[in-house]
Amino acid sequence: xxxxxxxxxxxxxxxxxxxxxxxxxxxxxxxxxxxxxxxxxxxxxxxxxxxxxxxxxxxxxxxxxxxxxxxxxxxxxxxxxxxxxxxxxx
Numbered sequence: 001x002x003x004x005x006x007x008x009x010x011x012x013x014x015x016x017x018x019x020x021x022x023x024x025x026x027x028x029x030x031x032x033x034x035x036x037x038x039x040x041x042x043x044x045x046x047x048x049x050x051x052x053x054x055x056x057x058x059x060x061x062x063x064x065x066x067x068x069x070x071x072x073x074x075x076x077x078x079x080x081x082x083x084x085x086x087x088x089x090x
Contacts, residue, residue: 002048005049009041012044020034
């Protein structure tokens with residue numbers, strides 16, 4: 001199962017790289033494809049390498065994962081807001 005996760009992660013990374021290098025999509029389409037591949041790779045790694053569903057009390061794992069995602073998105077969003085404000089771009 002670990003081998004499948006490793007090969008799957010490599011294939012998703014190579015697909016994202018090829019999408020960028022080949023210039024076959026518009027910037028919005030490219031961003032959409034990269035985001036979809038990133039979410040798929042995160043789900044794959046959480047399921048296979050982090051064993052998210054295999055332990056007892058997996059409800060707490062999902063709650064803490066959700067909180068971590070909210071905190072990470074908040075940090076990224078606030079960092080972007082601060083950088084935009086600091087640079088004087090409106």
